[in-house]
Amino acid sequence: MSTATDTKRKAPAGERVADWADGRLGIYGLAKANMRKIFPDHWSFMLGEIALYSFIIIILTGVYLTLFFHPSMNEVVYHGSYEPLQGIRMSEAYASTLHISFDVRGGLLVRQIHHWGALIFLAAMFVHMMRVFFTGAFRKPREVNWLFGFLLFVLGMFTGFTGYSLPDDLLSGTGVRFMQGAVLSVPVVGTYLSMFLFGGEFPGVDFVARFYSVHILLLPGIMLGLVVAHLILVFYHKHTQFAGPGKTNKNVVGMPLLPVYMAKAGGFFFLVFGVIAIVSAIASINPIWALGPYRVDQVSTGAQPDWYMGFSEGLIRVMPGWEINLWGHTLVLGVFIPLMVFPLVLVVIAVYPFLESWVTRDKREHHILDRPRNVPTRTAFGVAWITWYFVLLVGGGNDVWATHFHLSINAITWFVRIAFFVAPVIAFIVTKRICLGLQRRDRDKVLHGRESGIIKRLPHGEFVEIHEPLSPGQLHTLTAHEQYQPAEIGPAVDENGVRRKVSPVEKLRVKLSKGYYGEDGQIAKPTAEEYKEITSGHGHH
Amino acid sequence: MSSQEIPEEILPVEQGTAHGAVTVADDPFADPGLPAHKPRVQDIDERAARRSERAVAFLFTLSMLATVAFIASYVVFPVDQIVYIWPFGHVSALNFSLGMTLGLALFFIGAGAVHWARTLMSDVETAAERHPIEAEPEVKAQVLADFAAGAAESGLGRRKLIRNTMFGALALVPLSGVVLLRDLGPLPEKKLRTTMWSRGKQLINMNTMEPLRPEDIVVGSLTFAMPEGLEEDAHDFQTQMGKAALMIVRIEPDDIKNKREREWAHEGIVAFSKICTHVGCPISLYEQQTHHVLCPCHQSTFDLSDGARVIFGPAGHPLPQLRIGVNDEGNLEALGDFEEPVGAAFWERG
Numbered sequence: 001m002s003t004a005t006d007t008k009r010k011a012p013a014g015e016r017v018a019d020w021a022d023g024r025l026g027i028y029g030l031a032k033a034n035m036r037k038i039f040p041d042h043w044s045f046m047l048g049e050i051a052l053y054s055f056i057i058i059i060l061t062g063v064y065l066t067l068f069f070h071p072s073m074n075e076v077v078y079h080g081s082y083e084p085l086q087g088i089r090m091s092e093a094y095a096s097t098l099h100i101s102f103d104v105r106g107g108l109l110v111r112q113i114h115h116w117g118a119l120i121f122l123a124a125m126f127v128h129m130m131r132v133f134f135t136g137a138f139r140k141p142r143e144v145n146w147l148f149g150f151l152l153f154v155l156g157m158f159t160g161f162t163g164y165s166l167p168d169d170l171l172s173g174t175g176v177r178f179m180q181g182a183v184l185s186v187p188v189v190g191t192y193l194s195m196f197l198f199g200g201e202f203p204g205v206d207f208v209a210r211f212y213s214v215h216i217l218l219l220p221g222i223m224l225g226l227v228v229a230h231l232i233l234v235f236y237h238k239h240t241q242f243a244g245p246g247k248t249n250k251n252v253v254g255m256p257l258l259p260v261y262m263a264k265a266g267g268f269f270f271l272v273f274g275v276i277a278i279v280s281a282i283a284s285i286n287p288i289w290a291l292g293p294y295r296v297d298q299v300s301t302g303a304q305p306d307w308y309m310g311f312s313e314g315l316i317r318v319m320p321g322w323e324i325n326l327w328g329h330t331l332v333l334g335v336f337i338p339l340m341v342f343p344l345v346l347v348v349i350a351v352y353p354f355l356e357s358w359v360t361r362d363k364r365e366h367h368i369l370d371r372p373r374n375v376p377t378r379t380a381f382g383v384a385w386i387t388w389y390f391v392l393l394v395g396g397g398n399d400v401w402a403t404h405f406h407l408s409i410n411a412i413t414w415f416v417r418i419a420f421f422v423a424p425v426i427a428f429i430v431t432k433r434i435c436l437g438l439q440r441r442d443r444d445k446v447l448h449g450r451e452s453g454i455i456k457r458l459p460h461g462e463f464v465e466i467h468e469p470l471s472p473g474q475l476h477t478l479t480a481h482e483q484y485q486p487a488e489i490g491p492a493v494d495e496n497g498v499r500r501k502v503s504p505v506e507k508l509r510v511k512l513s514k515g516y517y518g519e520d521g522q523i524a525k526p527t528a529e530e531y532k533e534i535t536s537g538h539g540h541h
Numbered sequence: 542m543s544s545q546e547i548p549e550e551i552l553p554v555e556q557g558t559a560h561g562a563v564t565v566a567d568d569p570f571a572d573p574g575l576p577a578h579k580p581r582v583q584d585i586d587e588r589a590a591r592r593s594e595r596a597v598a599f600l601f602t603l604s605m606l607a608t609v610a611f612i613a614s615y616v617v618f619p620v621d622q623i624v625y626i627w628p629f630g631h632v633s634a635l636n637f638s639l640g641m642t643l644g645l646a647l648f649f650i651g652a653g654a655v656h657w658a659r660t661l662m663s664d665v666e667t668a669a670e671r672h673p674i675e676a677e678p679e680v681k682a683q684v685l686a687d688f689a690a691g692a693a694e695s696g697l698g699r700r701k702l703i704r705n706t707m708f709g710a711l712a713l714v715p716l717s718g719v720v721l722l723r724d725l726g727p728l729p730e731k732k733l734r735t736t737m738w739s740r741g742k743q744l745i746n747m748n749t750m751e752p753l754r755p756e757d758i759v760v761g762s763l764t765f766a767m768p769e770g771l772e773e774d775a776h777d778f779q780t781q782m783g784k785a786a787l788m789i790v791r792i793e794p795d796d797i798k799n800k801r802e803r804e805w806a807h808e809g810i811v812a813f814s815k816i817c818t819h820v821g822c823p824i825s826l827y828e829q830q831t832h833h834v835l836c837p838c839h840q841s842t843f844d845l846s847d848g849a850r851v852i853f854g855p856a857g858h859p860l861p862q863l864r865i866g867v868n869d870e871g872n873l874e875a876l877g878d879f880e881e882p883v884g885a886a887f888w889e890r891g
Contacts (some may be wrong), residue, residue, distance in 0.1 A: 029804040036667040076776070081621060089773060105620050108636045109643070141674045158742055174822060174838060178691040181820025181885035190887050191729035197565045199726045201780045202821070238671055246575030251668040253575065260662045267654025274648025282629050282641020296779045297765065297823045299767055299785035301837040316855060321819065323857035334857045335820060335885070367671060399840060410853060472573040482553035510821060531569045
């Protein structure tokens with residue numbers, strides 16, 4: 001042995017493994033940038049984590065289910081351990097789902113975790129998306145990531161739909177039938193699409209196998225790519241943060257990835273998984289054995305899709321049955337219009353960030369989150385959209401509402417038809433007023449201090465409430481938000497006295513900008529002068 | 542309109558510059574900077590830290606025990622054992638125990654990790670700088686120059702013939718993939734216009750699988766039927782049923798408001814397609830007094846005493862009626878196929 005190696009410090013095993021990896025993968029460079037990366041802390045930042053973790057849980061449980069599920073529509077006669085269905089004809093897909101539920105130990109649990117996970121995944125994405133929307137986290141530089149997230153939500157919906165259609169039970173078959181009827185309504189090519197989708201007439205013998213490959217390979221593959229891209233961008237942009245002492249647009253304040261964030265986020269994965277497992281232990285979901293196999297001539301009452309498809313169900317239920325027959329052709333507006341409004345509802349919220357940046361013409365980066373009240377028009381728009389969405393959810397469950405609350409289904413349908421147009425407008429107006437009210441309250445708080453609840457009697461008998469001044473940190477937090485000035489059309493003539501042409505698009509933009517940031521759009525935040533004038537005076541009031 | 546004509550936007554002062562970095566001495570709203578770190582009890586009292594350590598270790602130990610319990614449950618409980626557990630009712634013992642133990646095993650790991658992070662790991666907040674996403678102008682200039690150089694070297698702009706043929710080839714090659722999709726299914730042709738029904742086919746009762754006789758059908762009952770010759774084990778049973786399924790009711794002939802309906806009936810027995818004309822659900826709810834049928838999927842309601850006219854809901858046209866009569870054996874039979882396509886409407890329906 002040469003003395004040179006002996007004098008050299010023998011690196012610990014972990015370091016030697018890391019050295020090996022670094023020599024091939026360059027991990028030290030990567031770790032240097034990210035190991036102590038700062039993550040800000042706020043409860044609302046965990047919503048996206050729930051979505052991510054439930055996605056991982058769905059993949060894990062989904063892989064397990066593929067080991068037992070037979071994506072085949074071959075007809076078999078059931079002779080398994082579930083007595084009530086003995087001797088019943090069913091597809092192999094349905095029979096293998098029964099096998100998973102009754103014969104594979106833990107199979108039912110994994111099925112239920114998979115399905116509960118899917119519901120929670122979609123719900124978490126929805127709420128996460130709303131968090132991003134209402135805090136303005138979608139602004140530059142994060143517009144692309146907003147779209148990635150939106151795509152994940154839409155793809156998640158279709159992955160869910162193709163997934164719950166696989167067991168070929170009576171409920172899911174009914175949903176597929178509805179989809180086929182909707183596809184038929186497409187002008188010119190509807191019947192061709194339907195034939196190609198189902199390999200012939202409905203239901204045929206192909207759709208389970210086709211949905212299976214879409215459900216386990218195509219859509220999740222795309223989604224996995226999008227999730228990775230989404231996370232890379234979160235790392236690259238660094239996380240947004242709320243305004244507060246020490247927090248600026250040029251920094252990010254929080255705790256390091258290693259160890260705090262890793263422990264919290266990693267631990268949170270186990271919390272989410274644990275809760276979903278416990279829910280799956282105690283709450284039955286999609287008991288396909290109770291529904292029976294799909295028969296094209298049978299149906300159960302109260303048929304409902306999973307919740308994320310409910311708004312499309314609402315569209316189809318409340319639409320009047322318009323059909324136009326001309327020159328030997330039928331335009332099935334009663335189905336085709338809902339089919340077109342369905343993506344439109346989603347697109348409206350997806351394109352909003354681009355509308356807003358067009359109105360503000362703000363090309364700067366934004367890393368400080370807005371409090372929803374400080375952007376009343378955006379917040380009102382978001383609430384109007386949610387209202388729209390939930391009105392349609394009510395429509396989708398009109399029979400359930402009718403039977404549970406003893407209401408007339410006719411009345412509910414008409415309510416939804418009218419509320420579809422009216423409710424978002426009301427929600428917009430009400431939300432905007434609430435936001436302005438909250439802004440006024442913040443303004444009062446800054447200028448006059450916090451209401452202490454202590455009543456003081458003055459020597460001459462007057463009662464006053466003592467207001468406690470805010471701390472410098474609170475003062476800063478409540479006044480840190482930006483306030484845009486409404487755009488102006490500009491002078492009617494240019495410097496040469498020639499009439500300036502203003503395009504209608506620009507006029508619209510100015511109008512919108514006035515709506516956003518004019519007198520009715522926001523309450524001017526207190527200025528330092530106002531504050532000093534009030535606080536320097538004698539006696540708080 | 543050029544961009545110069547647009548008045549400059551008046552953008553608000555950027556956050557963090559107004560109050561933060563360049564603090565105006567007498568600005569009451571100035572950023573006071575990060576508040577001083579408040580130590581937790583674990584930071585100053587080693588005994589409290591020890592308590593937290595034990596709590597975390599305890600949670601991890603519970604997780605281990607839960608995993609052992611999971612394996613034990615897997616072995617102990619038979620897959621078909623049903624037990625009563627308040628308040629969940631009768632549940633599968635195996636599913637319940639596996640789910641609870643797995644859930645708790647996972648949950649305790651999470652709870653331990655989070656408790657560890659919250660009580661024992663440093664909670665000092667630090668600030669990291671952000672850097673603009675946009676590249677520096679020099680970088681951008683370099684990239685544009687590199688691209689221009691690369692593009693020039695390729696000669697793509699200069700050699701139009703290569704460019705055009707390449708785009709042509711790239712545009713055409715995906716067509717192969719589209720063509721390959723052709724065999725996904727047959728063309729529609731007349732498939733949606735015809736059903737199995739034809740003149741002389743008897744109506745088979747779905748419950749008894751026997752031919753229906755007029756006397757089987759009483760006022761107020763709803764009977765489902767399929768065509769003679771369709772077997773439940775036939776490979777295309779579902780597909781044929783999806784079009785041929787019938788529902789049959791008896792209405793007093795005088796109560797039938799529609800003249801054609803009365804003519805196509807047999808002594809008040811009328812046969813309508815069971816497949817809803819909205820999006821194709823099978824209709825299954827019948828109100829005896831009014832002769833209304835309701836599709837439970839989207840609540841389209843049809844009046845069977847009036848040509849199955851739509852009286853509520855999203856369906857766009859009446860249910861097709863099948864013309865029926867009685868054959869020599871006294872059984873109900875079809876007198877032809879439906880005269881219009883059954884089920885959901887489509888472009889070629891006309």
